Amino acid sequence: MSVEIETFAHRADWAAACAARMTDALAGALSERPRAFFAGSGGSTPGPVYAAMREADLDWSRVTVTLVDERHVPENSPESNATLLKTSLPVGPGQADFIPLYSPAVTVDRAAAVATHALSSRTDRLDAALLGMGEDGHILSMFPESPTLKTLLIPTLTPAVLGVPPGRDGLAPSRERLSMNLPWLMGCGTVVMALTGSAKRKVFEDRIMADPAIVPVAALAAHIPHLQVLWTEQSA
Numbered sequence: 001m002s003v004e005i006e007t008f009a010h011r012a013d014w015a016a017a018c019a020a021r022m023t024d025a026l027a028g029a030l031s032e033r034p035r036a037f038f039a040g041s042g043g044s045t046p047g048p049v050y051a052a053m054r055e056a057d058l059d060w061s062r063v064t065v066t067l068v069d070e071r072h073v074p075e076n077s078p079e080s081n082a083t084l085l086k087t088s089l090p091v092g093p094g095q096a097d098f099i100p101l102y103s104p105a106v107t108v109d110r111a112a113a114v115a116t117h118a119l120s121s122r123t124d125r126l127d128a129a130l131l132g133m134g135e136d137g138h139i140l141s142m143f144p145e146s147p148t149l150k151t152l153l154i155p156t157l158t159p160a161v162l163g164v165p166p167g168r169d170g171l172a173p174s175r176e177r178l179s180m181n182l183p184w185l186m187g188c189g190t191v192v193m194a195l196t197g198s199a200k201r202k203v204f205e206d207r208i209m210a211d212p213a214i215v216p217v218a219a220l221a222a223h224i225p226h227l228q229v230l231w232t233e234q235s236a
Ligand SMILES: O=C1O[C@H](COP(=O)(O)O)[C@@H](O)[C@H](O)[C@H]1O
Pocket: 040, 041, 042, 043, 044, 045, 046, 069, 070, 071, 081, 131, 132, 133, 134, 135, 138, 139, 140, 141
């Protein structure tokens, strides 16, 4: 299984291209349906992509924004992926609406069930998803060695959000998380992996041929033929 990696010399061009893939997909969905659904990632990579997306000529009032994954923390935490998206994209009254993965005052598994219901009651498919990858090869909150990993990567399950426990013996993640499963991405119209830096490119290329049942990057390659990978050398 090989995946083409589109290379950009300049980070600004990479961000603009990632953003255009997302907003073009959302505009296309809006030309056919009343609402379009976007799922974004957190972390340090997508900031410039979101900045470019918010400049797009898009009817954000017909877009629903959600997350591919989240830390099990409230929105006043600096670790909240929800806060990143809600402050980076046009989310709010008269703009896009937002479906969180985190729920206050419940266990992470209950929050996952609530998020699954909230998403599934609004749509059975995403139109655009922006992914990032950590240098340990995790995407969404699909962490190597996590007991939840194999379940998150089963391609035949119903789209769902699962609770992810902290890693044992110092392994990542350091705290509880919530993650969409692979079937959400398989059903998504446009999936972009936004990669920066040589180290991440090497991790991505090294793992693409690995076992898709246990390696997140390999699962993307195996089950998402329309995956687009956009890379620039320049990290944040
Ligand atoms: O923990 C997370 O990390 C990944 C990668 O983050 P980055 O800082 O290396 O860009 C991110 O895609 C994911 O959404 C986030 O929860």
